[in-house]
Amino acid sequence: MIPVVALVGRPNVGKSTLFNRLTRTRDALVADFPGLTRDRKYGRAELEENEFIVIDTGGIDGSEEGVETKMAEQSLLAIEEADVVLFLVDGRAGLTAADEAIAKHLRSRQKPTFLVVNKIDGIDADSACADFWKLGVDEMHQIAAAQNRGVTALMERALAPFVEAWKASHSEDDEFIDIESLDSVEAIEKANLTEEDAEAAYKRLQEQPIKLAIIGRPNVGKSTLTNRILGEERVVVYDMPGTTRDSIYIPMERDGQDYVLIDTAGVRRRKNMNEAVEKFSVIQTLKAVEDANVVLLVIDARENISDQDLSLLGFALNAGRSLVIAVNKWDGLDNEVKERVKSELDRRLGFVDFARIHFISALHGTGVGHLYESVQEAYQSATKRISTSLLTRIMQMAQDDHQPPMIRGRRVKLKYAHAGGYNPPIVVIHGNQVNDLPGSYKRYLMNYYRKTLEMMGTPIRIQFQNSD
Numbered sequence: 178m179i180p181v182v183a184l185v186g187r188p189n190v191g192k193s194t195l196f197n198r199l200t201r202t203r204d205a206l207v208a209d210f211p212g213l214t215r216d217r218k219y220g221r222a223e224l225e226e227n228e229f230i231v232i233d234t235g236g237i238d239g240s241e242e243g244v245e246t247k248m249a250e251q252s253l254l255a256i257e258e259a260d261v262v263l264f265l266v267d268g269r270a271g272l273t274a275a276d277e278a279i280a281k282h283l284r285s286r287q288k289p290t291f292l293v294v295n296k297i298d299g300i301d302a303d304s305a306c307a308d309f310w311k312l313g314v315d316e317m318h319q320i321a322a323a324q325n326r327g328v329t330a331l332m333e334r335a336l337a338p339f340v341e342a343w344k345a346s347h348s349e350d351d352e353f354i355d356i357e358s359l360d361s362v363e364a365i366e367k368a369n370l371t372e373e374d375a376e377a378a379y380k381r382l383q384e385q386p387i388k389l390a391i392i393g394r395p396n397v398g399k400s401t402l403t404n405r406i407l408g409e410e411r412v413v414v415y416d417m418p419g420t421t422r423d424s425i426y427i428p429m430e431r432d433g434q435d436y437v438l439i440d441t442a443g444v445r446r447r448k449n450m451n452e453a454v455e456k457f458s459v460i461q462t463l464k465a466v467e468d469a470n471v472v473l474l475v476i477d478a479r480e481n482i483s484d485q486d487l488s489l490l491g492f493a494l495n496a497g498r499s500l501v502i503a504v505n506k507w508d509g510l511d512n513e514v515k516e517r518v519k520s521e522l523d524r525r526l527g528f529v530d531f532a533r534i535h536f537i538s539a540l541h542g543t544g545v546g547h548l549y550e551s552v553q554e555a556y557q558s559a560t561k562r563i564s565t566s567l568l569t570r571i572m573q574m575a576q577d578d579h580q581p582p583m584i585r586g587r588r589v590k591l592k593y594a595h596a597g598g599y600n601p602p603i604v605v606i607h608g609n610q611v612n613d614l615p616g617s618y619k620r621y622l623m624n625y626y627r628k629t630l631e632m633m634g635t636p637i638r639i640q641f642q643n644s645d
């Protein structure tokens with residue numbers, strides 16, 4: 178499971194600076210959902226190509242009275258849900274009462290916590306840090322987030338247990354290969370099998386359950402849809418293991434296809450249907466996205482498309498997930514409203530033209546049955562095996578239709594292409610000066626691949642390798 182790192186500290190210590198440093202140019206998801214008291218930022222980050230989630234809790238203001246009880250509820254939740262807490266303090270400002278109040282709170286939680294003294298650039302770090310030992314922490318790290326000093330070392334240490342696990346999972350690839358154990362297209366590609374074995378492994382993979390996450394902001398109808406799916410006559414739901422703090426995974430089968438439904442709505446955690454809906458958890462949603470093969474984003478037809486819908490969508494796209502969109506509560510709308518909703522979807526979601534959009538009523542069940550087709554299609558597209566020769570041929574066609582530009586007086590030349598990964602499909606293109614290609618040409622290539630390969634439901638990524 179993907180680790181979650183929470184950045185905690187009073188205002189102005191450098192949390193956003195560190196957050197931006199870790200997540201770089203990736204879009205942050207700013208949580209401003211109804212019911213969440215203060216803004217928090219969520220982002221994806223990488224350590225040696227392994228993903229983790231970072232949360233800038235933002236909300237803790239140590240100057241509040243009795244911070245240990247009044248700590249903003251959402252920040253508290255972020256700490257509960259995090260695997261690791263980075264507690265930031267300001268090396269220039271020195272120890273403050275607010276730091277002490279936060280430290281006291283953190284001590285009462287059982288979380289791996291690292292004290293991070295920031296802004297140590299241009300000061301005598303060791304003497305500036307001496308005071309902070311009073312906070313009673315086990316480990317102190319000195320960084321200058323603004324200068325990217327000490328950040329990688331900090332993350333390597335903070336994520337050490339996960340790094341171990343990542344290493345272990347990588348090294349398994351080198352050992353004797355059992356086809357049964359190849360549970361991803363990446364694993365199959367890496368295994369360098371004979372053509373025949375590869376076919377068998379792919380066939381097996383396509384028969385694997387599709388992990389489907391139903392996500393959306395509060396009240397769009399996720400629970401209603403989840404219950405509708407699980408209650409459907411044609412769906413066979415298997416027994417599930419006990420509850421955890423994360424989403425519940427519900428194995429099910431429909432029309433011969435196995436699925437694992439990732440229940441972010443907490444439907445199955447409630448003892449009965451009428452029990453109050455659990456607090457919406459952004460982290461749980463993000464983890465579900467990371468772990469899913471296909472994301473089903475639910476949007477409410479009776480509300481305008483909000484920034485939150487787009488943030489969730491953006492997160493799913495960044496994660497490279499296959500996507501199906503369900504516009505829910507389509508029942509009882511008059512035609513004028515339906516037209517308005519459709520044109521708004523065109524306008525705001527035009528950029529995800531690869532995703533199928535379904536108009537459904539989770540309440541009445543209308544249209545729900547058709548979702549499965551799109552989910553399967555998205556999964557098949559994302560895991561489809563595409564040969565090097567086909568990828569190269571399509572690249573050549575794209576190049577013939579529309580030549581790449583001249584750069585520094587020399588025409589960019591694309592030479593050959595091959596698959597660099599699946600789910601999402603990655604196409605690696607080799608050629609001269611390809612790293613200098615303008616974004617518009619890269620997008621052109623991406624769209625060309627998408628159209629030619631008829632890949633619905635999945636984003637396609639293109640990487641370039643200079644070979645001059």
Ligand code: GDP
Pocket residue numbers: 186187188189190191192193194195295296297298320321322323324
């Ligand atoms: P937040 O409120 O905790 O999110 O803090 P910010 O990230 O907004 O940073 C507060 C201020 O500290 C900004 O003016 C930053 O430029 C500055 N700052 C952040 N990191 C560093 C650092 O490593 N060194 C120095 N000198 N200033 C920093």
Ligand code: GDP
Pocket residue numbers: 393394395396397398399400401402442454505506507508537538539540541
């Ligand atoms: P969640 O927070 O996303 O899990 O949303 P719920 O499933 O709890 O639904 C929120 C509200 O929307 C409830 O009052 C539902 O009855 C209502 N609702 C859900 N789906 C539909 C639908 O298809 N049509 C209509 N009219 N209402 C719906």
